Amino acid sequence: MTIKSSIALLGLSLAATTLPAQVWRADQGDGTYRNPVLFADYPDPDIIRVGEDFYFITTTFANAPGMTILHSKDLVNWQIADHLMDRLEGNPRYDLSDGGDYRRGFFAASMRYHKGTFYVAVSPIGLNTRIYRANSPTGPWTYTELDRHAFDPALFFEDDGQAYLMTSIGTDGTVTLLTMNEDVTKITASKVVHYNKGAEGSKIIKRAGWYYLFNALPSKLALSVSRARSLQGPWETRPQIDDTSGGHQGALVDLANGQWAGFVMVDAGSIGRMTNISPVYWQDDWPIWGTPDAPGRVPDRAPKPIMGHPFAEPPASDDFSASTLGLQWQWNHNPDDRRWSLRERPGFLRLHATQADRLWTARNTLTQKGQGPGSRAIVKVDMRGLRTGDVCGVGTFGKISAQLSIVGSDKGRRALTMMVTDSTEDGPRTETRVASVPVSGQTLWLRTDMDFVRDEGRVAYSRDGRKWTGVGDHFPLKFDWRTGTFQGQQFALSCYNARPDGGYIDIDSFTLSPLPEAVEEARP
Incomplete structure (x- = not known):
């Protein structure tokens, strides 16, 4: 399967279908589903089953709250359960100081459940590995910091309760087994057990007396599996699939009926890295992705792994009438909670201008994932609170940040400005700035299409x-792991001012819908 060819065939035909939140619906309503199960940036998946429930943890880098946890009953229909952490701790850059921590932060976590406790192992870039734990997937979570950094750690509990971490980094490929103490707070032993050139993103499962180690091979955009009779090895390794046949980072999760399903991440262009779900069967005690009729590839469409559960999806649109932000929202870094509110004007999100000279360094930029194959965000705003120098608006955020902003000037005048910024390895640089369009009054609607x-x-x-x-004109959408945010293009609400005495913008609503096939509008 190739995601791009699937998108091209589907085009934007979904525009005629009105969905409550998601632009893409994986559950076809006839007992089948299509990939990706979530047409958005949900990278570095790890999925576990606890009873009849599945939990999926995914990377969020420097966004806050951090590390999204989703829940499903059938591996197809997903809702956001919570986030692992409300705020990111341990590095002042998480507060967007000194350029922030874009492309870094928290990623590639491993989630497990053992004797009534949920565990998450995650290694923030530049910091030691942490073991989070909670009695519920919705927390509260606490963590212990280990004495070293284990890249992309794979947490595994043996049948007798002994805990291990498996780790390797793609710049090398040496696979190391770390033994944990009884309460999973310390590393007691370390041993190199395998070598798999370029391997990272480790995941471990056990089946029928065999241990299976899954590894991503990013340089090849491929997934490998190794098996052994002991965690100590010796391991033998085989290729599995790659991005042309389904994905390159993932593993397997068991079903209650004894069958298995595969989950795998695929690079999919400007939308980011999406997760596919695949049937898996076994041949000579090796897992084979797909079906016997079409082995070695993730199907575009397949029977649902578990039947009988209704459609479910993460939220997207928001009228800001609740006392807390919806779980779909994340700040670009830890927010300054003094500079935003849902209570100052009930029914509105008030964004006070944070002091910054550009979007990239502005705190309190509120984001949510762009959705494919095409999505439209419409934001209704009240602009009466703007002051001179305020730059407040909506647009895209990531490798390409294109913002349509209302700019406040002297004597209460306001103008719309569209600015496109392309992020490079040396930081963002402004590519295009469209001449200002004067606006007046109280209410304005701003729209972003992706x-x-x-x-x-x-x-x-x-x-x-x-x-x-x-x-302005059309602008490109891009993804590049070396620049930008290391995420797919996000929708973003922002408000900043180079001066410390800025005003605010009140956001009445954010409405997400499928992108119409033809977009026609007047030009200024």
């Missing part, structure tokens, strides 16, 4: 929510 088939976006505004005027 088309992941064509890898391009567009912004527009409206004075009445019906008649739209485009600002």
